[in-house]
Amino acid sequence: MTDRTPAPRKATRRDVARLAGVSDAVVSYTLNGTAPVAAATAERVLAAVEQLGYRPNQAARALRSGSADTLAFLVPSSSDPVFTNPFFGEYASTLEAAARDRGYALYTTATSFRPDEVLARFREFAARQIDGVLVLAGDTPLDSTALDRVGLPWIALNVATRERGVASLGTDLRAGAVATTTHLLEHGHGSVGFVGQDDPSEPRYIGWLQACAAAGVPAGPFVAAEVTRPGGRDAGHRIVDDRSADPGRAPRAFFVASDRTAVGVLRAFHERGVRVPEDIAIASFDGSSEAEYAWPGLTTFRQPVDEMARSAVTRLLARDRDHAHELFPGELVLRRSCGCPDAGR
Numbered sequence: 517m518t519d520r521t522p523a524p525r526k527a528t529r530r531d532v533a534r535l536a537g538v539s540d541a542v543v544s545y546t547l548n549g550t551a552p553v554a555a556a557t558a559e560r561v562l563a564a565v566e567q568l569g570y571r572p573n574q575a576a577r578a579l580r581s582g583s584a585d586t587l588a589f590l591v592p593s594s595s596d597p598v599f600t601n602p603f604f605g606e607y608a609s610t611l612e613a614a615a616r617d618r619g620y621a622l623y624t625t626a627t628s629f630r631p632d633e634v635l636a637r638f639r640e641f642a643a644r645q646i647d648g649v650l651v652l653a654g655d656t657p658l659d660s661t662a663l664d665r666v667g668l669p670w671i672a673l674n675v676a677t678r679e680r681g682v683a684s685l686g687t688d689l690r691a692g693a694v695a696t697t698t699h700l701l702e703h704g705h706g707s708v709g710f711v712g713q714d715d716p717s718e719p720r721y722i723g724w725l726q727a728c729a730a731a732g733v734p735a736g737p738f739v740a741a742e743v744t745r746p747g748g749r750d751a752g753h754r755i756v757d758d759r760s761a762d763p764g765r766a767p768r769a770f771f772v773a774s775d776r777t778a779v780g781v782l783r784a785f786h787e788r789g790v791r792v793p794e795d796i797a798i799a800s801f802d803g804s805s806e807a808e809y810a811w812p813g814l815t816t817f818r819q820p821v822d823e824m825a826r827s828a829v830t831r832l833l834a835r836d837r838d839h840a841h842e843l844f845p846g847e848l849v850l851r852r853s854c855g856c857p858d859a860g861r
Contacts, residue, residue, distance in 0.1 A: 588637075592627070673686065685827060689718075709739060709767045711770055739755060744780065751780070798854070803817060818847045
């Protein structure tokens with residue numbers, strides 16, 4: 517026998533107003549913070565909300581106001597998920613906190629960065645009354661003209677070089693690489709190698725070369741590696757093999773392009789009996805918690821995620837129409853892996 521008992525009726529705003537002895541408008545003012553309400557009145561309203569189990573209809577509210585009080589964070593989908601990198605997990609957390617401080621929720625979603633799929637997602641966001649989009653830039657260029665036509669404000673994050681017509685921000689990767697490589701050289705090493713992606717236009721690669729040239733020392737070797745822990749481990753094994761084959765020419769310091777890669781390098785060194793920093797010193801880039809809890813602690817160039825997150829949300833909500841590119845300085849955090857005393861940060 518089919519149970520035909522009707523579902524209990526959901527409480528409405530009018531039910532709350534009746535129980536609290538106020539108008540519908542006062543219920544809205546209390547819940548949305550759109551107008552001042554006396555403390556005693558607000559207390560009655562909230563008590564009625566709890567007693568009745570009232571839940572505002574956010575979808576209806578968004579349709580009426582044209583705003584869902586929600587921002588979207590669009591990240592690339594790939595075989596190596598973005599949030600396996602602790603740096604991006606921490607970045608997402610700071611973005612969420614910055615959005616919440618402004619009264620907005622943050623909705624995170626992944627997609628391939630094919631232009632047609634990104635455009636489809638933007639149209640979906642617009643239909644859902646999303647208020648703006650934070651885009652974690654990938655390797656595929658964005659079709660800014662097509663995206664702008666959707667009418668949503670958006671800003672590209674993790675961008676090192678300005679792209680015409682795109683509001684963007686990122687860390688000064690080149691300057692960070694110069695500072696990190698220079699610090700390793702200040703420990704007296706005759707050369708510094710680089711572990712990172714095989715891309716001569718990559719700003720960290722360029723900064724490494726510039727720092728070596730400025731110090732008048734040979735740059736090298738360059739060791740190609742994927743920006744993953746396994747990629748770092750593989751690179752570390754190759755470094756040890758080359759060092760064993762020609763100990764006299766092997767560098768005693770390496771700049772590694774990301775903390776995650778550096779953790780893989782550290783594992784390879786541990787596996788092969790190479791001491792850090794006594795045999796080989798290393799320093800990395802990003803400033804994630806992974807660097808702090810590696811052993812030994814990793815000297816790393818910290819990206820200022822808090823400042824970048826606050827600026828990204830502020831500019832997005834202000835509907836930045838200047839398409840400016842904001843480049844943030846970072847901070848070199850010294851730990852034991854480079855040969856410095858570990859400051860515990």
